[in-house]
Amino acid sequence: MSSELYDDGPVVHKPTFIDGTSVEIPELKILKQDGSTYEGAELPDMDESLALKVYKTLAFHRVLDERMVASQRQGRLSFYMAALGEEAASVGGAAGLKSQDMIMSQYREQGALMFRGFSLENFMNQMFSNEKDLGKGRQMPIHYGSSELNYMTISSPLGTQIPQATGYAYGQKLQGLDEVTLCYFGEGAASEGDFHAGLNMAAVQKAPVIFFCRNNGYAISTPSDEQFRGNGIASRGVGYGIKTLRIDGNDILAVIKATQTARSYALKENAPVLIEAMSYRLGAHSTSDDPSGYRTREEEEKWQANDPILRMKNWMLAQKWWDEAQEKSLFEKLREEVLAAVKVSEKIGKPHIDTLITDVYDVPSIQLEAQLEQVKAHVNKYPEAYPFTAGKF
């Protein structure tokens, strides 16, 4: 039917290839590394108080990452994933949304949750999988989630949240809500089938979802030129018929501006937007790998000079919204708070044995109840082998 879906291109009479270079993709840049803005740049809608909140969140993010990587090295924590060098993408994304908007993340976007006000204790309790963890100690560290803060619990399988975000946003549209869904994923996860499924369905079903790709150059050890050909992830958005923006992902003002613009468009037009944020993962993929095995020191140094937090600090200083004394005292305070919180959370006990079978279904089945009783009897028989739960039920 709908031939109007296709542009009327020129007619040719011999085979004429087209390729990705036919589409030129501009990259939005607003803020320079020295803290000045580009001439004529359109700034995001952001007052001093929002700017301070964004900057303090970035600072918190950096300190938490530093301390938790160190805790993992000390053997206090099993696993961690830092977002060093690309914090602007997650914090800025959340800052460009309204609090009622759903955020569905991949895993390296804890900055968005920090911006929404997830407490330090909540972060710690999740990482130490203790009895106060909202997720009941069931997932590896950094798999946060909060229904109250509209931040969907992280799932390890890559890309699965992409078609889910489309469905979530479709539901928001159907109920006529002033809400959109923002979905984060990496350039590596964009190779998953779920990426295609989610973007295509969002375009066809007209869902107000913002797909936010953090193109940080690496999927664990695999560089993006071994992940895909073509002009990045943005070119795919064009192919799916989705409004697309490519931005400097280390430019907090560009991230916020792009997200604000995408939000208004998605809501007004009931249609998806794709944002590709160009950045670099300065740290390791996780505490389980060492990037010196797959990339050069020179490459890392080049990106260290693009530090998004330093860039925002320079801007804040230029605005006279921040000074070096505040900087020093903020970082000192954050380091102390995080260290103190680690000491508290690591001592909190593990979840109750009954949580083995809860939440599998809304109500545990008769079979699950019977299996739990068997485990309890066994734990009682060999209590020394099960110190987390023995004597606690």
Next chain:
Amino acid sequence: MAQMNMLHAINNALEIAMAEDESTLCFGEDVGHFGGVFRATSGLQEKFGKLRCFNTPLVEQGIIGFANGLAAQGSRPIAEIQFADYIFPAFDQIVNEAAKFRYRSGNEFDVGKLTIRSPYGGGIAGGLYHSQSPEAYFAHTPGLKVVIPRNPYQAKGLLLASIRDDNPVIFFEPKRLYRASIGEVPTEDYQLPIGKAEVVQTGSDITLLAWGAQMELLQKAADLAANDGISCEVIDLRSILPWDIETIANSVMKTGRLLVSQEAPLTAGFASEIAATIQQECFLHLESPVERVCGLDTPYPLALEKEYVADHLKIYEAIKRSIKF
């Protein structure tokens, strides 16, 4: 009451569900204006609009991913996978996402409002890619419910219960019976319980257990056995997950014998799970080994379908084998 075939009964259940709750949606490949390749969603788009009943692109993982998102958001999605043979691209969204959504979030989020409908099973000359019975794959996944009806009355009552259940449910529909199975169905709203088997014929010599389209063959075999003076207790399992151990065990403790029949291949099928559980629950009551009458451990054939299937004659022979053991 009205005479309905299974498709009418399913369509009627979907209409009731969509009328009672504005957040209920039906979607899948060709589900919209066309009403689905089997017409199960016929007329729903006309009644409830294109926003609530629509075609999706041809992408099963997308259909279920989209449905998971909708359910997490608070809508009540009823997603159709056109044939159960094509559910596998969505396997990850079902077993890693839908099934674990509530557990992994500590009940911060859930997709309990999700229902997946899909026609399954053979007997329609569909060959290996339009005949499979994949229930055992999903029965191995905690967090899911798996329900299979045997006739129009069961289909309507169990589908309404599945749609309203606060857990993700996979509802497999025996497509061989879509038009072949006709019966009296109440026109009003009703539900049948998930997780409860039904004793459809009482007997004293052997318990025969199956689900879905296989029930018809089980009954035929029971009738043949009756001519030989063998009294069969016939049970429809109805829910594969969770399954009703108590009803089956009580029956086997009475009859002393169990035969389970499934369309799917023998090895690691759900019949195997039943056999293991019943030998544990009823060990001292068993007069003979639990019989499994199943498909062969091969892909589903086309030309030799009759030879492959666990038909009434194979079941009848197994009944006699069990009695004479």
